[in-house]
Amino acid sequence: MIETERKFLVTSEDFKKQATEQKVFRQAYLNTDPQRTVRVRLTGDTGYLTIKGKSSNSGMSRYEWEKAIPAAEAEELLKICEPGMIEKTRFLVPVAGHTFEVDEFFGAHTGLIIAEIELKTEDEDFERPQWLGKEVTGDLRYYNSQLIKKPIKNQQDE
């Protein structure tokens, strides 16, 4: 199905006060080509295999296919992924009827915090909380599949 999302840098940790849920994600890629990324993700006792096509011209919309898989299978698949692992905590932050997914990265990407909001259409409006910074929708450097190859810090970009 086609997913429509916008992506922003996050300028403070204030979002944590509004978060209703948080989970640690470990993920790596079986393909990092932006035309057809294949991601293996492990969170708690569930794995996910996610395949995404290339982004629309706006960078907001992208074909996405996802299946939950047993954690043990995700562990096996992580072993054959391209080098590089992303580890991050994902916070769910409800804001005025939408839910931001805010990712705080660890390791090589420490300092980077990215918020994503899923929309029904590319022109759907939404409320912007104070901690929401510069929009980076469609900026390849902030694709997790590209971060694996080239770390980037929030600060460097401000």
Next chain:
Amino acid sequence: MIETERKFLVTSEDFKKQATEQKVFRQAYLNTDPQRTVRVRLTGDTGYLTIKGKSSNSGMSRYEWEKAIPAAEAEELLKICEPGMIEKTRFLVPVAGHTFEVDEFFGAHTGLIIAEIELKTEDEDFERPQWLGKEVTGDLRYYNSQLIKKPIKNQQDE
């Protein structure tokens, strides 16, 4: 799980007399890197997503993960695969307690027929029918993921 297989060229169509089943396969790849191939296959009303790691030194054994997926999802995924599609008829041919999977290729690969046999261990013995030709186990040129990039005909190799 680890799959152990040996692969052979096929020298005649006599195997068809012994075949108990045949199906047409269409398949393409989300990654053709032999270290981590990601294959989308469609046969009849079922799709499959298959991920394979790199081969053992003998070329016989390889980590393999496979899930059946709805045909409609396989159709969608085929659209974002790397260019090139393999179309072949797979025949199941029982021979003395083993089953050969014999693939007759169409299109760019017409003339190529490859038989595979799955074994429990690398040194397991099996009966070789008359139509079984040269062994090509571990020969990258005969990986379906590589055929997509460079067609090869049976005859050229004999």
